[in-house]
Amino acid sequence: xxxxxxxxxxxxxxxxxxxANVGASPDLxxxxxxxxxxxxxxxxxxxxxxxxxxxxxxxxxxxxxxxGPNRVGPWGIFQSFAxxxxxxxxxxxxxxxxxxxxxNIAPVLSVASVLLIWAIIPFTVTSYGVDLNVGVLFxxxxxxxxxxxxxxxxxxxxxxxxxxxxxxxxxxxxxxEVPMVLSLLVPVLLSGSMSLNAIVKAQNVWYIFTAPLAAxxxxxxxxxxVGRSPFDLVxxxxxxxxGFNIExxxxxxxxxxxxxxxHAFTSALIFTVLFLGGWRGPGAEQYPILxxxxxxxxxxxxxxxxILVRGSLPRFRIDQMMDxxxxxxxxxxxxxxxxxxxxxxxxxxxxxxxxRGLFLLIANGVILLTTSLVMGQFAARRRRHLDERAExxxxxxxxxx
Amino acid sequence: xxxxxxxxxIFLAISAFLPAAAIxxxxxxxxxxxxxxxxxxxxxxxETVGETWVQFKAQYYIFGLIFLIFDVExxxxxxxxxxFNQMTLYGVLEALLFVLILAGGLVYAWRKGxxxxx
Numbered sequence: 001x002x003x004x005x006x007x008x009x010x011x012x013x014x015x016x017x018x019x020a021n022v023g024a025s026p027d028l029x030x031x032x033x034x035x036x037x038x039x040x041x042x043x044x045x046x047x048x049x050x051x052x053x054x055x056x057x058x059x060x061x062x063x064x065x066x067x068g069p070n071r072v073g074p075w076g077i078f079q080s081f082a083x084x085x086x087x088x089x090x091x092x093x094x095x096x097x098x099x100x101x102x103x104n105i106a107p108v109l110s111v112a113s114v115l116l117i118w119a120i121i122p123f124t125v126t127s128y129g130v131d132l133n134v135g136v137l138f139x140x141x142x143x144x145x146x147x148x149x150x151x152x153x154x155x156x157x158x159x160x161x162x163x164x165x166x167x168x169x170x171x172x173x174x175x176x177e178v179p180m181v182l183s184l185l186v187p188v189l190l191s192g193s194m195s196l197n198a199i200v201k202a203q204n205v206w207y208i209f210t211a212p213l214a215a216x217x218x219x220x221x222x223x224x225x226v227g228r229s230p231f232d233l234v235x236x237x238x239x240x241x242x243g244f245n246i247e248x249x250x251x252x253x254x255x256x257x258x259x260x261x262x263h264a265f266t267s268a269l270i271f272t273v274l275f276l277g278g279w280r281g282p283g284a285e286q287y288p289i290l291x292x293x294x295x296x297x298x299x300x301x302x303x304x305x306x307i308l309v310r311g312s313l314p315r316f317r318i319d320q321m322m323d324x325x326x327x328x329x330x331x332x333x334x335x336x337x338x339x340x341x342x343x344x345x346x347x348x349x350x351x352x353x354x355x356r357g358l359f360l361l362i363a364n365g366v367i368l369l370t371t372s373l374v375m376g377q378f379a380a381r382r383r384r385h386l387d388e389r390a391e392x393x394x395x396x397x398x399x400x401x
Numbered sequence: 402x403x404x405x406x407x408x409x410x411i412f413l414a415i416s417a418f419l420p421a422a423a424i425x426x427x428x429x430x431x432x433x434x435x436x437x438x439x440x441x442x443x444x445x446x447x448e449t450v451g452e453t454w455v456q457f458k459a460q461y462y463i464f465g466l467i468f469l470i471f472d473v474e475x476x477x478x479x480x481x482x483x484x485f486n487q488m489t490l491y492g493v494l495e496a497l498l499f500v501l502i503l504a505g506g507l508v509y510a511w512r513k514g515x516x517x518x519x
Contacts, residue, residue: 030404031411038412046419088423091431096440097453108420115416119409130408137479158453159442171461174468181475189482246443251427255420319518322464326507326516330471334504338497341485345493348486 006288008127012037038119041129045118045262046111050080052261056307063311084254092250095158102156106149107248107255113145114262121269122197123295124279124288135196136184139270140177143225146263147173153256154244165243168233168318173225175322179329180221186214186340187274190360200278208275210357211340213364215275217333222267223309224325226260230313231321268303276302332371339363463515467507474503 003010012033019029054069054077061068069076094103117139119129132138147170154166188194190210191202208215224231245256272278276298279291316324343363347356442449481496510516 031407034404034408034411035415038408038415042412042415042419088427089430089432090427091433092424092427093435093439095442096437097442104424107424108417111420112413112416115419116409116413118416119412129412130405132405132409140475155454157442159444160449160453160455161444163453163457167457167461171464175464178468178471181472185475185478185482188479189485192483192486194479194483250431251424255424258420322516322518326467327511330507331504334500334507338500341493341497344485345488345490 004289005286006124006126008124009288038129041118042115045115046258048265049258049261050084051077052265053080053083056261059304059307060311063308087251087254090250092248092252095247097158098247099156099158102152104252106153106156107252107259109152110146110149110259111255111262113142113149114259114266116142116145117266117270120196121266121273122200122278124291125197125285126288127292128197131195131197133193133195136188136194136199136274140181140184143177146225146259149259150244153248157244157247159247162244162246165246169227169244172227172231172233172318172321175325176221176224176231176329179217179325179333180225182330182333182337183214183217183221184274185337186211189341190344196273196278200273200280203277203280204353205357206275206277206280210360211275211364212361213332213336213368214340215271217329217336218275219271219305221329222271223306224321226264226267226306228260228264228306229310230316232315233318233321264306265303268299268306271302272299328371328375332367336364336367339367460518463510467510467515470503470506474499 015033015036016029019032024032057079058068058076069079072078072082094100120132120135120138122128122131150169150173151166154162154164154169157163187199187207190207191199193199193202227233245253248256272295278298279288279295281290281294284291284294340360340363343359344356347359350356442453477499478496485493
């Protein structure tokens with residue numbers, strides 16, 4: 001193992017040997033390495049957000065035919081640092097009658113719930129925080145903490161609009177968790193493991209090819225979980241003032257902002273790991289640094305799609321959003337689960353991996369086609385119904401005149 | 402195995418510490434001049450009327466219940482999915498029967514109008 005091919009483990013091994021030479025016990029060494037590694041990873045993630053904000057603003061600017069930030073530093077790259085300085089020196093106000101404990105914990109918890117996912121992301125074949133054997137379940141469980149932070153923020157603010165906003169957000173988040181969890185079952189099922197690194201290793205054919213519908217459902221639901229356009233009813237500035245964070249100011253508000261951006265990026269990370277083959281690519285096993293490069297490229301690509309969706313789609317109405325979840329995504333993901341299990345079981349004996357993948361792809365295509373046909377029928381019927389009603393109203397008005 | 406969860410615990414502490422430290426530092430850097438008018442609740446631009454922690458509509462509760470059913474289901478399905486490769490077709494059909502019962506619950510809620518946002 002050399003420094004060039006795997007720098008992270010090289011440094012970790014060097015540190016371990018040095019600690020052993022000093023005379024630290026193995027337990028203490030493990031503890032120190034965990035603290036150092038975790039500290040670097042978490043701090044890196046927090047600093048990475050400043051870059052993400054710039055990247056996203058720049059792309060959204062281009063989509064809307066603007067330049068985006070371009071004043072501070074080359075291409076405006078230090079804009080986020082300027083914003084950070086400003087927000088650090090801004091007074092934060094605790095409103096009268098707020099539940100102080102919950103009010104102060106909520107922004108911290110919302111960031112922590114996202115950061116915690118970074119602990120189990122495999123960046124290369126050898127460098128990951130920890131390879132939990134219940135990784136996927138851990139991701140789902142930790143995502144639930146974010147909802148808790150939102151309801152705490154809304155409840156403790158002593159503001160009816162914040163409370164109303166929080167209820168709506170939590171209704172949205174828990175609803176979209178159902179199809180998300182069901183679509184995450186598909187990679188687990190195909191790879192036979194919940195550990196993220198094992199799922200990456202099992203992807204000789206990327207799961208986006210064998211389970212494209214699961215990938216699509218996961219992408220839609222994770223955009224909804226982050227709560228950005230077209231699912232940005234979390235904010236909906238024009239409807240319920242500012243949503244659950246209306247009473248927050250200064251850096252406490254900034255923390256919700258950081259959590260949102262980090263969550264979007266983390267969703268792209270999980271998407272890359274589960275459906276785009278993570279660090280896999282030619283030579284990634286021998287040279288882990290190559291794996292990191294592949295991982296970053298795939299990740300930038302999937303995050304770019306997240307931004308593209310945000311920049312191009314208008315906001316849903318809340319009843320449409322709930323309908324999309326409970327009447328489309330949940331039944332489809334249940335059907336997908338049923339079909340994928342049967343097809344995967346029937347073709348399991350076949351030694352040719354490509355052929356197995358092809359069968360699964362066809363099954364996915366059939367479900368997608370059926371869904372779009374049924375949805376088209378429903379939409380046509382609904383349009384006809386609305387047209388008839390509008391026609392009836394027009395007649396009534398005319399007869400009154 | 403124990404080391405894994407130790408790492409998760411340490412990471413949890415670090416990931417809670419970082420935002421908390423940022424907020425504390427901002428508390429030192431930022432001016433602090435609260436007064437009665439500034440600390441009033443913003444609401445929607447006018448003074449607030451009555452209690453804040455009021456009753457809310459039961460719709461949220463119903464969505465919460467449906468969510469709970471499906472979430473508990475997943476806890477059962479994940480271990481099953483891990484063992485999928487060693488399973489016979491009979492085991493798969495059994496799990497599908499389980500999912501079918503849940504889908505029946507979804508259809509019931511749908512027909513009853515519990516999924517309408519009012």
